[in-house]
Amino acid sequence: MTAPDSARVRSAADGRGSLLVRMFFSRLFESELMPPGLPQVRLLIWSAALIYGPGLFLPVKMWGAYVYLARWRPELLQPTIWGDKLQLLLLAMVPAGLISLVIWDGVFPDRRDAHIMSVLPIANRLIVVARLAALGLVLGLITLLVGVPVGMLYGTVVGQYQGGVLAAVAGNFLSAGLATAFVFCSVLAVQSVLLAVARGRWVHRLIVWGQFTAVILLLQMVIFRDVMVRALRSLLEASIAQPGGLVTWAPPLWFLGFSEVIAGSPGDVFRLLAWRGIWVTASVAAVAILLYVVTYHRLVHRALETQDVPLAAAPSLIGRLGGQLARPFAAARPIAYGVLAFVMASFARSRQHRLLYGIYIGVGCAIALAGLLRVAAMGWTAATSPTAPLLSVSLVLTFLAAVGARVLFALPMEPAANWVFRLTERATVRSHVAGARLALLLIAAGPPIALLLPVSIALWGPRLAAAHAIYVLALAWLLAESLMWRFGRVPFTCPYVPGKANVRLLWPLYLTLFTTYAYTMAELELWLLSRPGMFAASIAFIGAAALVVSFASARAGRADLLLFEPEPEEEATTLALSSPS
Amino acid sequence: MLEALRLTKYYGALPAIRDVSFAIQPGRILGLLGRNGSGKSTTVKIVTGLIQPSGGSVRLDGASIDADPIAYKAQVGYVPEEAHLYQYLTGPEYLSLVGRLRGLPAGRLDEKIEAFLKLWGIEDARYAPMSAYSKGMRQKVLLSAALLHDPRVVVFDEPNSGLDVTASLVLRSLVKALARESKLVIYSSHLLETVEAVCTNVVILHEGRVVAHDDVSRLRDLMKMPSLEGVFRALVIETDVDRTAEDLVGAMRI
Numbered sequence: 158m159t160a161p162d163s164a165r166v167r168s169a170a171d172g173r174g175s176l177l178v179r180m181f182f183s184r185l186f187e188s189e190l191m192p193p194g195l196p197q198v199r200l201l202i203w204s205a206a207l208i209y210g211p212g213l214f215l216p217v218k219m220w221g222a223y224v225y226l227a228r229w230r231p232e233l234l235q236p237t238i239w240g241d242k243l244q245l246l247l248l249a250m251v252p253a254g255l256i257s258l259v260i261w262d263g264v265f266p267d268r269r270d271a272h273i274m275s276v277l278p279i280a281n282r283l284i285v286v287a288r289l290a291a292l293g294l295v296l297g298l299i300t301l302l303v304g305v306p307v308g309m310l311y312g313t314v315v316g317q318y319q320g321g322v323l324a325a326v327a328g329n330f331l332s333a334g335l336a337t338a339f340v341f342c343s344v345l346a347v348q349s350v351l352l353a354v355a356r357g358r359w360v361h362r363l364i365v366w367g368q369f370t371a372v373i374l375l376l377q378m379v380i381f382r383d384v385m386v387r388a389l390r391s392l393l394e395a396s397i398a399q400p401g402g403l404v405t406w407a408p409p410l411w412f413l414g415f416s417e418v419i420a421g422s423p424g425d426v427f428r429l430l431a432w433r434g435i436w437v438t439a440s441v442a443a444v445a446i447l448l449y450v451v452t453y454h455r456l457v458h459r460a461l462e463t464q465d466v467p468l469a470a471a472p473s474l475i476g477r478l479g480g481q482l483a484r485p486f487a488a489a490r491p492i493a494y495g496v497l498a499f500v501m502a503s504f505a506r507s508r509q510h511r512l513l514y515g516i517y518i519g520v521g522c523a524i525a526l527a528g529l530l531r532v533a534a535m536g537w538t539a540a541t542s543p544t545a546p547l548l549s550v551s552l553v554l555t556f557l558a559a560v561g562a563r564v565l566f567a568l569p570m571e572p573a574a575n576w577v578f579r580l581t582e583r584a585t586v587r588s589h590v591a592g593a594r595l596a597l598l599l600i601a602a603g604p605p606i607a608l609l610l611p612v613s614i615a616l617w618g619p620r621l622a623a624a625h626a627i628y629v630l631a632l633a634w635l636l637a638e639s640l641m642w643r644f645g646r647v648p649f650t651c652p653y654v655p656g657k658a659n660v661r662l663l664w665p666l667y668l669t670l671f672t673t674y675a676y677t678m679a680e681l682e683l684w685l686l687s688r689p690g691m692f693a694a695s696i697a698f699i700g701a702a703a704l705v706v707s708f709a710s711a712r713a714g715r716a717d718l719l720l721f722e723p724e725p726e727e728e729a730t731t732l733a734l735s736s737p738s
Numbered sequence: 739m740l741e742a743l744r745l746t747k748y749y750g751a752l753p754a755i756r757d758v759s760f761a762i763q764p765g766r767i768l769g770l771l772g773r774n775g776s777g778k779s780t781t782v783k784i785v786t787g788l789i790q791p792s793g794g795s796v797r798l799d800g801a802s803i804d805a806d807p808i809a810y811k812a813q814v815g816y817v818p819e820e821a822h823l824y825q826y827l828t829g830p831e832y833l834s835l836v837g838r839l840r841g842l843p844a845g846r847l848d849e850k851i852e853a854f855l856k857l858w859g860i861e862d863a864r865y866a867p868m869s870a871y872s873k874g875m876r877q878k879v880l881l882s883a884a885l886l887h888d889p890r891v892v893v894f895d896e897p898n899s900g901l902d903v904t905a906s907l908v909l910r911s912l913v914k915a916l917a918r919e920s921k922l923v924i925y926s927s928h929l930l931e932t933v934e935a936v937c938t939n940v941v942i943l944h945e946g947r948v949v950a951h952d953d954v955s956r957l958r959d960l961m962k963m964p965s966l967e968g969v970f971r972a973l974v975i976e977t978d979v980d981r982t983a984e985d986l987v988g989a990m991r992i
Contacts, residue, residue, distance in 0.1 A: 491847075492839055495837075498834070
């Protein structure tokens with residue numbers, strides 16, 4: 158090969174590399190949940206910004222506090238700065254964790270990727286490097302997103318009290334970058350190990366449930382960050398007073414130490430923590446890359462030489478049990494049962510829907526936990542009889558699960574496959590919607606009741622526990638009927654159109670509805686539990702209200718046939734400009 | 739009798755089909771032939787009631803299907819060209835969904851599903867999601883879904899896609915057996931030999947219009963051609979296929 162030839166080949170390879178990086182970067186955010194053409198990266202940035210939102214306002218709040226403390230309580234200034242830095246670091250770690258869970262499916266090649274890429278004359282090494290570069294690009298974006306705005310804002314505020322503005326800005330930005338890299342690479346390493354060793358449906362299901370749990374836990378980190386910050390700060394202060402202890406085992410403290418060292422804070426503890434942070438993050442990154450390479454080759458080999466899912470897989474026990482239990486319903490109402498089974502199977506098997514559902518459940522768990530902490534403060538003996546905070550736990554979870562499920566019903570799954578519903582339509586919108594409504598009720602009320610019923614039986618005895626379950630179920634029914642108002646479609650079968658909930662304008666209304674449902678109704682239940690007659694009448698009233706809503710909803714429905722396209726805007730919104738008449 | 743009367747369909751300003759008319763009697767098999775983009779799939783979708791024509795109508799026993807589209811759809815079985823399926827469902831789950839949506843009683847539906855799985859030889863894959871199925875297995879599920887409710891009108895759009903030789907032969911016999919059951923069968927395909935072997939009548943579409951509609955043997959006689967391929971070449975293929983093949987080899991060498 159002549160010199161110009163080899164230069165041309167090299168240049169072509171370089172071009173292929175950047176093309177592959179761009180392609181793999183897009184694949185990371187590929188999702189059928191998103192409408193085509195929506196800029197996925199912008200969506201990612203907005204989602205992360207939403208989670209990281211508090212971080213943008215905190216420096217302003219902290220500035221006032223620092224001015225006060227520097228003048229009146231200088232001994233508290235340094236510990237307060239540590240606490241605030243920890244808070245910002247926790248807020249930076251959460252989006253990194255959530256984004257790495259969201260892009261999980263696109264990180265490694267699936268069967269389609271393996272078959273497409275393997276026939277191309279591209280070295281595996283180039284593909285792996287391009288994939289890692291795409292992941293690096295995502296990490297870079299997260300770091301810029303969480304590091305630059307807050308790093309500059311907070312650095313400007315705290316720099317006046319600690320090592321100068323420039324050092325403070327650099328310290329905050331770099332420590333946030335190190336923290337996000339640690340989380341991102343840790344998830345990547347764990348994913349690599351799990352996918353390399355995972356074989357069989359059960360392991361894959363466990364991985365999905367693990368992701369679901371991780372989303373919930375990450376959200377707890379945002380909501381309970383004050384509690385975590387207090388604990389971490391105590392650990393740090395104890396370690397400064399008496400070196401040693403658990404301080405080197407808490408990752409957020411490593412990155413705090415790193416920030417403090419750059420800001421010029423004295424102390425061996427910070428140097429120790431900073432080195433631990435650098436060393437562990439570098440090691441995790443190296444291990445993640447190594448594991449990625451190994452797992453990549455293993456998965457490609459597996460995709461090309463074996464079936465992704467064994468055809469002779471065993472039936473699911475839950476599915477079999479559910480099928481047996483639902484047999485009478487299936488015989489009596491085949492269409493409603495068909496839709497119910499479709500919705501439940503779809504919901505249970507879509508990882509993306511479950512992750513998004515996990516966000517709602519995560520918020521619900523955090524709110525419920527806050528209520529339980531109030532009970533714990535009174536001593537656990539207070540839990541042996543029903544109180545409003547205890548009763549509200551099921552209602553909080555049910556409300557958020559129902560709202561989450563209803564939102565997710567609008568996100569499509571394999572939308573091109575909806576032709577089967579179009580073709581089999583039999584003017585039975587009510588039956589279709591009845592199946593969807595029952596699915597919503599099962600998704601919303603099923604898990605909270607199933608999980609909390611044994612606990613409430615143990616705490617309050619079977620009679621009160623059963624009464625509570627009936628009350629939760631009745632309210633969930635009314636809620637499900639209200640949420641399915643004029644639904645007229647089969648969940649997951651319509652293209653997604655964002656922005657109908659108008660949260661920005663209507664949030665006071667939603668908040669009022671939530672507090673009424675979760676807390677006012679819990680107070681009412683507490684009052685009713687000691688009046689059996691009134692309790693029975695209330696259940697009958699809620700049931701009647703649900704039936705009225707159901708009937709009114711069916712009458713107000715826009716079509717006799719199922720809807721498969723997004724509903725047209727109201728005339729008031731569009732000013733009927735598109736109408737020919 | 740199923741009649742398509744002057745069917746016209748525009749996608750925006752673009753005409754997909756214009757004045758497409760044909761009729762089919764019970765027990766007959768109508769083949770739809772045409773190049774890519776000739777309007778076969780649009781015609782099939784209109785005949786199945788999935789899309790509305792811009793003009794013209796489809797009539798079953800003299801009554802427009804628009805009069806009661808739901809009642810009409812209940813009599814149609816459809817095997818689509820592209821296997822868009824809910825691939826996270828297992829084959830039996832998908833068939834069960836379709837059967838229930840069609841209102842089939844549970845016990846009978848289970849029996850039917852069991853029989854279809856067994857006859858197609860895919861009963862071992864009953865607990866695996868269809869994402870793990872081969873293309874042929876998915877096609878077998880689609881074929882079963884189209885026949886579950888014993889339809890009067892059966893529309894096949896490229897049904898051979900992904901099927902192995904045995905299954906293709908079974909399908910060929912199945913189509914003939916359906917005709918013997920007095921079903922109205924429409925069979926759209928690119929495979930000229932299959933259409934010739936299976937269909938009693940044929941409609942050839944070209945650029946959205948019907949260029950031939952007749953009994954297969956009479957069409958051969960009229961055109962004085964030994965096979966349907968000859969008829970198709972004479973009516974539809976404007977390019978010199980051998981020359982195009984040579985040009986493709988040339989393009990490969992650029």
